Amino acid sequence: MPRKAMRKVSVPVMRRLPVYHHFLTELVDRGVERVSSTMVAHQFGYDPIKVRKDLALTGAVGRPRIGFIARDLLRHIEAFLGWDQTQEAVLAGCGALGSALLGYEGFSQCGWEILVAFDNDSELVGTRINGKPVMPMERLAEVCRGMNVKVGIITAPAKSAQKIADMMVDAGLRGIWNFAPTSVQVPEGVILQQENLLASLTILGLKLKCLQSAKKTDLLIDE
Amino acid sequence: MPRKAMRKVSVPVMRRLPVYHHFLTELVDRGVERVSSTMVAHQFGYDPIKVRKDLALTGAVGRPRIGFIARDLLRHIEAFLGWDQTQEAVLAGCGALGSALLGYEGFSQCGWEILVAFDNDSELVGTRINGKPVMPMERLAEVCRGMNVKVGIITAPAKSAQKIADMMVDAGLRGIWNFAPTSVQVPEGVILQQENLLASLTILGLKLKCLQSAKKTDLLIDE
DNA sequence: TAGATTGTTAATCGATTAACAATC
DNA sequence: TAGATTGTTAATCGATTAACAATC
Numbered sequence: 001m002p003r004k005a006m007r008k009v010s011v012p013v014m015r016r017l018p019v020y021h022h023f024l025t026e027l028v029d030r031g032v033e034r035v036s037s038t039m040v041a042h043q044f045g046y047d048p049i050k051v052r053k054d055l056a057l058t059g060a061v062g063r064p065r066i067g068f069i070a071r072d073l074l075r076h077i078e079a080f081l082g083w084d085q086t087q088e089a090v091l092a093g094c095g096a097l098g099s100a101l102l103g104y105e106g107f108s109q110c111g112w113e114i115l116v117a118f119d120n121d122s123e124l125v126g127t128r129i130n131g132k133p134v135m136p137m138e139r140l141a142e143v144c145r146g147m148n149v150k151v152g153i154i155t156a157p158a159k160s161a162q163k164i165a166d167m168m169v170d171a172g173l174r175g176i177w178n179f180a181p182t183s184v185q186v187p188e189g190v191i192l193q194q195e196n197l198l199a200s201l202t203i204l205g206l207k208l209k210c211l212q213s214a215k216k217t218d219l220l221i222d223e
Numbered sequence: 224m225p226r227k228a229m230r231k232v233s234v235p236v237m238r239r240l241p242v243y244h245h246f247l248t249e250l251v252d253r254g255v256e257r258v259s260s261t262m263v264a265h266q267f268g269y270d271p272i273k274v275r276k277d278l279a280l281t282g283a284v285g286r287p288r289i290g291f292i293a294r295d296l297l298r299h300i301e302a303f304l305g306w307d308q309t310q311e312a313v314l315a316g317c318g319a320l321g322s323a324l325l326g327y328e329g330f331s332q333c334g335w336e337i338l339v340a341f342d343n344d345s346e347l348v349g350t351r352i353n354g355k356p357v358m359p360m361e362r363l364a365e366v367c368r369g370m371n372v373k374v375g376i377i378t379a380p381a382k383s384a385q386k387i388a389d390m391m392v393d394a395g396l397r398g399i400w401n402f403a404p405t406s407v408q409v410p411e412g413v414i415l416q417q418e419n420l421l422a423s424l425t426i427l428g429l430k431l432k433c434l435q436s437a438k439k440t441d442l443l444i445d446e
Numbered sequence: 447t448a449g450a451t452t453g454t455t456a457a458t459c460g461a462t463t464a465a466c467a468a469t470c
Numbered sequence: 471t472a473g474a475t476t477g478t479t480a481a482t483c484g485a486t487t488a489a490c491a492a493t494c
Contacts, residue, residue: 010485014429015419017425018419018421019406022405036451037451037452038450048451053485056453056454061452061453063493064453065449065450066450066494067451081425082432083425095323097320099323100322104320106420109404110421110425150431151427151431175430181245183246191434200400201416205304206304208374208398259475259476261475271475273461273463275477276462279476285475285476287474288476290476291476
């Protein structure tokens with residue numbers, strides 16, 4: 001096992017690494033064997049030094065003048081992001097968004113698998129959505145404990161989000177990914193990842209407005 | 224019209240304001256009339272000074288000892304985020320995720336409306352999904368120009384994302400919100416907002432791993 | 447070799463946090 | 471009034487950027 005550097009990892013870095021990974025995968029698929037930080041940086045308009053530091057975090061080692069071996073770099077990023085290990089989750093709320101996530105093929109790319117979905121709708125319970133069994137909400141704790149799952153995804157309406165989060169915490173889940181457009185409270189020791197689609201759309205709208213009328217508007221910094 | 228402060232707005236601020244807005248809306252619905260930065264900060268575990276600065280950006284003015292009038296603050300946030308004006312978009316790719324977005328009620332909260340959806344599937348063309356008409360992809364440019372729409376949402380598979388983005392640019396769109404898990408190139412002057420679900424899930428996984436084995440793991444900074 | 451790229455150490459820049467006067 | 475909260479100005483902290491020696 002390679003010696004891991006004990007360095008701090010910021011959220012921005014964690015957001016960039018998956019993006020690099022995707023780009024590198026495309027390059028490898030096209031037969032490219034060697035990549036440089038400069039090449040990656042240019043693709044995304046980043047500073048090459050920033051990219052080099054990001055990549056260094058993963059433990060990948062490049063060679064001066066040559067750069068990185070693309071496949072090797074990919075493996076390092078995967079190991080760093082935990083994509084080389086299987087991670088399991090359950091999902092609560094089988095509406096349109098929940099169903100979409102149940103069929104999202106991207107998850108398997110990074111080692112995640114949704115094992116079971118839960119819903120209160122008796123029409124759905126017992127069926128399968130994209131191959132995943134749908135069970136009644138009241139079995140959540142039992143199933144999660146039985147399968148030793150630690151992550152739950154909430155794709156239910158806003159008004160039931162807190163109740164579901166409470167059930168998940170009671171079921172021993174330690175990480176919750178919330179798509180419901182509402183703030184949810186979890187106790188200390190439980191990680192809450194809030195997905196905020198409205199924020200993304202709002203940022204797009206603001207950047208656009210800024211671009212269109214450069215005089216009166218506020219300056220926007222992009223990531 | 225209130226005098227607007229010409230201050231820089233960072234992406235983190237733009238992400239926090241919608242969250243504050245949601246919380247404040249809940250408070251107002253419960254009959255609360257006055258809120259303080261401290262109250263908001265406590266809800267999200269933020270520094271009160273940070274919240275105060277964020278709120279100050281919107282132009283809202285509070286009173287010492289009293290705080291802000293909740294309704295007034297909401298209006299300022301809405302105006303600042305552009306949520307008080309109608310913004311229109313089209314969507315390309317009516318798969319599970321696209322359909323989910325077409326029915327996402329959150330958009331109307333912040334003034335956005337998806338006018339039309341596009342898809343290549345002749346089974347879908349001519350139907351309506353959640354009330355939105357589905358049209359063939361080749362009509363994209365014509366419809367966008369006719370309706371003067373400037374924002375497009377890509378919810379198509381990764382492999383067709385670039386082609387759709389090119390079509391959108393050709394159709395005169397100035398902002399693209401891409402859900403396809405692939406990097407898309409757009410010319411200068413077009414805003415690209417990349418939605419990266421895998422990054423969010425990866426961050427959750429990393430935080431969880433960090434929490435569980437605090438000794439060997441790297442330090443993670445949360446937002 | 448020459449030149450490009452890595453990786454590290456220092457400098458900059460900006461966001462967050464602290465300190466404090468003003469005010470209701 | 472006393473005390474809490476605002477808003478502003480200064481200090482800190484951390485991420486990004488720059489500089490540069492090492493190396494293939």
